[in-house]
Amino acid sequence: MYFERYERPETVQEASALLREERESRILAGGTDLVPRLKSGAWKTKMVVDLSRLEELQGVRYTKRGLELGAMVRLAALQEERSLQGAHRLLGECAGHVSSIQVRNMATIGGNSCNASPSADTAPAMLLFNASACIRRGDTEYLLPMDEFYMGAGRTALEQGDILLRFVIPKQPEHTGAAYYKYSIRGDSDISIVGAGAKLVLEEGRIQEARLAFASVSAKTIRIQEAERMLLGQEPTKELFQEAAVLCAGLCAPITDQRASESYRRKMTKVFAEKALASAFRRISGI
């Protein structure tokens, strides 16, 4: 593992300047993806910028914008976070699904999104909750919906020099239920064959809002909006969920790789979309 410079800036401004000054630089958050890639030679870089000193990227708090989740919050900490409210607790659950305890102790929620692995376990929750990324670009900050953040396998909307500061996750309506299933052969330590997330908002017995988000069945984390639309205004039933799950299986775009074949992934998308919907429904409070 070779690089010429290692920097640990104290402020976001300093970090941003460093990253813009050296184009061949990489951000170190938890390091669980960066270090193995530098070691194997898959990535080469001149400078590593360690963000661990930046206070602004820490913390989990509720503001009037909703839940603000610092990009440098470690997955293990998020998993244990008690301040998460209502359906937001799913974020902690998803963090707990990422890899092993050793990895979660180091890896960060921001890193899990910036790495943009199609199998990232926290990404579906971001889409379910309509989260936005708060990004520092040059001297300005802006919000980008997470739907637009993930662009492909390993690709995000971030440009060289950008820093993901935090996620802003809107408060969820009262009758919201959300669930995520990770299906892999060896539990959380393994990479998923499919990750299926569902969120349902119920009003007067009918589905007012539905979201379905999937990991590992496309080049990026995706929503299946046709299935979401199909659920709208309907009364939640087992048959309805089955129908939606069939749509998801048809519309996802999995590949065959060393973990599973394309056709198996599709079948599992159906199985776990249905489970996620049923579980989301069960979790709606007061029902």
Place this chain on the structure above:
Amino acid sequence: MKMTGKDYIRIDAYEKVTGRAEYMGDLVHKFPDLLYVKGLRSPYAHARILRLDIQKASRLSGVRAVVTGENAGVDWGKFPQQSRMAVTETLWAGQTVALVAAESLEEAKRAIEAIEVEYEPLEHVLTWQESFCERPKSVVDPKLPIHQPGKPMHFPYPNVAGEFVQQKGEIEKGFLEAAVTVEGEFWTEKRVHSQLERAAALCAYEKDGKFTMWCNGCGIHGVVKKALAAAFPQIPYSDIRVISPYTGGSFGNRNIPYVELPCFLMALKTKGTVFYEFTREEMFTAAPTNWVCATKIKLGADAEGRLTAKELRLIEELGAAAGNEAYTGRLSGSSTANTYSVPNVSFLGCSLLTNTVPAGPYRGLGTPDAIFGLELLMNELAEKLHMSPLEIRLKNIILRGEEDDYGEEITSIGVAQCLQQAAEAVELSVPCVQDGSEWLYGKGIACCGKQNGPNGRSEADVLIHHDGSIEVRVSCDNHGMGVSTALVQIAAEELSVEPKQIRLVIGDTDRTPFDNFSASSSGLYRTGGAVRIACRDAKRQLQEEAARMFGIPAELAEIRENRVYLRGTYVKSVPICELFRPLSMFEQDVWGLKQGTPVRGHGVFCPAQAVPWDEKGRTPRMWNWFQYAASAVEIAVNQKTGQIKILKIANAGDTGSPINPKIVEGQLEGAAHMALGFTVQEQLLYDENGKVKNASLGDYRLPLILDMPVNENVKVCICPDPLPDGPYGAKGMSESVVSAVGAAVAGALYDAAGIKADHYPMTAEMVLRLLEEKKAVHDEKERRQT
């Protein structure tokens, strides 16, 4: 004093748990001028090397040598296949094309990247299915000796490398006598041993021109040193010293010195101290795998369930093991010949080449793969005859004193006990309760036997010092299986002392006596035999000395508990240390036992040799002895995902009389875990160029501890049938105990879901496909009825 058959704490326990035990990785820091070796590997399973340019790489900073197959200056024919470098053609993806030695690993890697190679990809065959035909896309070794003109072959295919035939009784008659017959075709897939410590060797070119090598390979005398001497005939035999530090597992993988030979070559080229360690990726792409077995089996049984005929065709797929005549299908086939008594047998086996890394022995030597189908067909026979899988097995197993298919007498067989105890542990006769969920539940059982070849020679030295301390010197492999502790217990029993009084010195060809290797589960049996003889030799010398001192015949002196007990004289007993007299500097005529010169007992043990087989493949002595096992499981199968969950496993082993039951139990548990891994989820996958595409512990699904049933649901049973010629009745045990698990799981799968697996690993995808096929057949039937 009884020291064997006891749970004595492992002699290496403290060093290992405190981290003081030194492994290969710990040695690196002791050599400040170490050079690092790195290999450039072929990305193609089969390709011609059109151009290979090392100029740029050779000029890079820190680079001390760049070696190619061409400029190495060695006879590659004298190297084990796995360590042969490609010269004009690569035969598997992962074969070494060039080797670099540089002052740092980074510089070595950079040099590798700077080597320019131009390949012309050629057609390849990766699987037995592609290779076993008249016109395979690739002929791996066009010069196979078996393909001589006029020599009739049973399978006249260009990639068939060897054949073996065995016949007993009359097979046609056997099937005529059968009330029921069953048949099927089965196969298994490629896997890797996945030992925790990666293959590594460190070779120092010493000031006096001699070589010292530290490595984690098996058989420091009989494999490593011998292979080095054969490959580098210009180096005198005694100039090579091989040392084995603590090693982290082998499971057969390190029986081949694939890292030692290239390491030695680079030490020779650089005249320096070099270190060559495989990366984890290389452990998947360039280290030997198992060999795959494909079987076609037909069984016949009479109305009472007694086997009347067994017809077996077996293919042993060896990868690119070019020029190897030792493999003929006989080794894997032997495991189908030693468990059931069948009057009429026809066996036809062959070995087959493909463009994958040359295979090596994998724990069980093909037993898990060869008996998979045989065991499943036993279940089918049972079903047809309305018997239980347990009943039909018990009815057919060979009894002690009876013959196996070879015609040799079985002297120790505890498989019936294994079957009964495994069955009891999972309550096999009680059917699973189905709970109406997406999970289906089922139970299964299987058994097996694995031969031990009568090859090899083990020696041991036992030194009894004047201060009463005892040293045992051996060179057997010590990969963590616990043999070192058992050897100490054997010596303690022979000498009637506490084990803690004994120090074991192990693994240094300059200091510890000859041992071939500990393959074939024979470390304890063979080296243990040598230790016993060495102890008796040392005792005899002490007895003789005591006899001289007290003027009695030697047989009236008995050695135990650090004393000599005497009969026929005025002294009842003396401490052994008093037999040693002080030795002063100017003393003359100093015969007899003196302080500072220990009594040195030597023991050599080698089993009686095999007798060549006749034209029917039969002989009164082939395999020395057999270890047996039975496994029973209770599983859950998910109807929606196809996943198998192991709820309970019982692993029972006929280990002979165990020297250390606790260590044997550990082996039984470890074996259950290992076998569940390779029969349910582990498998090497290849891309279109024939390169392994899941070459990491992330993507190769080695089971994790959470994939295993909780401790109370892993039951182990030791069912000894003492081996008459084993040390205190012990025999080897570590291979049979992985071999029946796969068939037990497949049996449970049938019990749970009514689906029949014809190969393993029984992955979720495969099981789901079987479930869907079954449903399709069922739906079609219903459609026709309506």
